[in-house]
Amino acid sequence: MLEVGNGKLTLAENRTHFSMWAMLSAPLLAGNDLPHMKPAIKDILTNKDVIAIDQDWLGKQASRVYSEGEVDVWVKHLSGGATTIAVLNAGSDRYSTHPFHLSLSKLGLHGAQSGTDLWTGKDVELKDNMPIELPSHDILLVRIASPK
16 A cells, blocks of 8 residues: 555655556555645645556556666556656765766667656656766656657
8 A cells, every 4th residue: 555645754755655656557545644635745646647657558567677776777668669767766865976877778778768757747858878866765757658
């Protein structure tokens, strides 16, 4: 059962928990007090783009492709050929003094990839070896409609 909104997790941890739940195609069973949840928690639990990743009819679970220290990179293949990439910082912050560098080649992708950050709704472009700065226990969740 999801622990999102139970008060023990930070907002980043709530986003990460919900993201990984969706990446693993698990049933979305909220375990919090629904009538009294804070607006930020409701925004997480009702994010239609993340729910769509969980509910994708292909039904495949994500797999961890590689790790670098405490950062894991997961990929989930979706119906219609789309892909979702999750970059999860399970440890300390990874900022400009020591950022994580995304390897698209390890994901089987070639060249820059255009996608959507599912938590901000903004368009993003992922490039090979690009630095990614993630706060502790936070996640970057990107859906790529047409991966190359």
